[in-house]
Amino acid sequence: RPGEKLYEELFHESEALQSTTHEKILLARHRTVDWDWLDTTMNELNSACEAYDEVGLQRLFKALVPEWGQNEADAGKDLMAIPIDEKESGREEQPTLH
Structure with missing residues (x-):
């Protein structure tokens, strides 16, 4: 069918691939x-969330997931934040990372 994706990316270019006993099966090694x-960065992420620091969040996401970024099709589009009434959300208190 037109537009149907015929190829699926199973590995990221930064992953180290290891051969297996089967010539068409590869094993991806995770990053160390x-x-x-990670603990420090997650605490910084928590602080950025509490401070609504969007620039800091983007910086931290990029540090945690180097391949993270905007999709080219979405680049330049304005994103809209939708306010949430916490009473309606059922949350009594702010979540924290431990």
């Missing part, structure tokens, strides 16, 4: 993460 850095 420094747990102290």
Whole structure:
């Protein structure tokens, strides 16, 4: 059918691939993460959320997921935030990361 995707990307270009006993099956090796850095970054992410710091959130997302970014088709489009009435959401208190 026209427009149908015939190829699926199974691996990201930054992943290290390892051969297996089957010539057409590859194993992707995950990236290693420094747990102290991850803990610090997640705490910074929590603080940025609490402060509604959109620029800081984007910076932190990019640090956590280097391949994260806007889709070219969405580039330049304005994003709209939708306010939420916390009483209607059923949340009694703000969530925190531990």
